[in-house]
Amino acid sequence: MSLLRRFVRESINSRFLLQSISGRSISTVNPNPIGHPGHRRTTAEFDNLIFEAGSSGDFEAVRRLLNTRVVNACFNTTATFKFLTNTESYSSSLEDLRRVLPQTDAGYTRKHAYETLIARLCKLNRIDDALILIKDMAIGNFELSTSTFHPILNTLTKKNKIEEAWRVVKLMRSHGVPMDVTSYNYFLTSHCYDGDVAEASKVLRKMEEDEEGKVISPDTRTYDALVLGACKSGKVEAAMAILRRMEEEGLPVLYATHAHVIGVMVESGYYALSVEFVMAYAGKDKRLDEENLGSLASKLIKRKRFNEAKLVLKEMSVRGLRMGDALRDFYQTNVLKS
Template sequence: MTFLRRIARNPRSAAAAAARPRASSNPNPTPTAIRDAPTSAYYDDLINAAGRRGDFAAVRDLLGKRVRDGCFNTGDTFRFLTQTETSLSALDDLLRALSRVDRGFPRKSAFDALIARLCRLGRPADALRAVEAMASDGGGVRLNAVTFHPILNLLARRGDFEAAARVAGAMRDRGVPLDLTAHNYFLTAHCYRGDVAEAARAMEEIEREGLGADTRTYDALVLGACRAGKVGAAVGLLRRMAEEGVPPLYSTHVHAVKAMLRRGWSAQAAELVRAYGGRDRALDRENYGVLASELVRMGKAEEARTVVQEMAEKGLIMGEKLREFYRSSSSSSSNDVGI
């Protein structure tokens, strides 16, 4: 049973796609002159130019040569694919070209980049077609969890957990176990929705498989606790992260700060930011900046003034709006003293 029969629930089938007008797939592309010391961005530009003119043989050759030159694929590699039907009608030709890229890493990375691009375009069914082409190729390409990450992330963010579960099942059928990143997509999506029961089940599966917890796992758990109104539990998780030496994402403390402010606990939010201050300057800039900005938005000018004064004393960079607030509040304070 193929991935498409197992997973796809989209009328844009491979047969329908094959009926679309095809772009040219020139078997004898015009040789492309490559400059000395090329960069990934340079190769992206060449590949996108070839893709727009339908020269997929050139795309194939460039995908192989860029890896030999140490220029790996990026999020812009397949930018010539857009939401237009004209662009996507060339997908079959592109898949055939990728199946003839140099075996091993060049071919694997090319397919992975294409799958990521299709998911950014919001087209999981087409991404699964790419997986099917990749898996059926059998020429030095071995599927792993990284290939499926963009698809699982997209489906989980959409809340289409049934489709995401089918993808996970198909992965296991292919001997590709879910890694911690894949599990985190499910966990984060459930936590974002405040679905404590499903988040708990997702966490139980992570623990059952002995995958531990990383920065994104904790970020999801803190978010979930805040969404469920358990701010104390969120703070406890932050403390546990610090004890275990797990570095937070910028968003992790912000989840707790905003949850406290929504409950009117501005003093506690400021205390939390100060408690974790001085460990990471970039994190301080984010935490203090969010706290001050939220206080300004809530109309708590006096408390916001105190926070931006601390930022100035610590030499933390402020955004434009906070700088303007700081200048205006400093000017106001000077006028008050003058009176």
């Protein structure tokens, strides 16, 4: 009996015994690429591992990594499916991804993997393929939601493919997925960027009379789009009125919203008014002051409105605001030495 125990004890770790049982040689490849105990992978490391696996065609490893990264709170990023590019291998890689994604862990892991891939396809301008993934999610009951459609709507409206975007909205509703304020904002921004106030007004009415019967309240980006539309139409007073409405409703104003107003004022020749505008907001947010005053000074210098530019730069100096190199040179040469 002691001889038998000795044989088992000595053989249990024997590579020869394991090889004999399996009938094949023992691989020296680490079956767990996630890392050694005690080492916590970063989000970037998971992206790199998925890139390597996807590029080499190891989609089972891609599936495992998608599962493991979420467990480790390293969520997907815009770089997760970066191996998928518009090359000869695109079609086969996409089919492999369609095969393995349904095998990822149910719930958030699977849903977010699909949504990240859809965003990647939109980046590659593969809208039809993104819609195929939407169909896959619907068939598999993989929790379609409004956010799933956001990259598609964003891409289409940016390319001014408005009719196609509304067809996607129809598809959303056929799956019981409602529009939200972000979805409407994509349409609104597209029309406002073109200065098409009439079409923008139609979108606003759609928001107020949403087909789902919900009240869709405008948010900061809604107002930013409206300010942009007013500025593109050269309607400075309307842009100012929208800003005042934002303040009355207690909504934060984006830096970009101020930039729209400053830009149209300078382009319209309202130089003194533009200075008054930025000064009215000065002192509340240092970074906003740097953005507003710096941008205005640069635009005034470009228009050769040096007196107004000097006034703005003096104000920046008094307030201790950071200037870019070009503005600093202009200030030292034309303000300090004058």
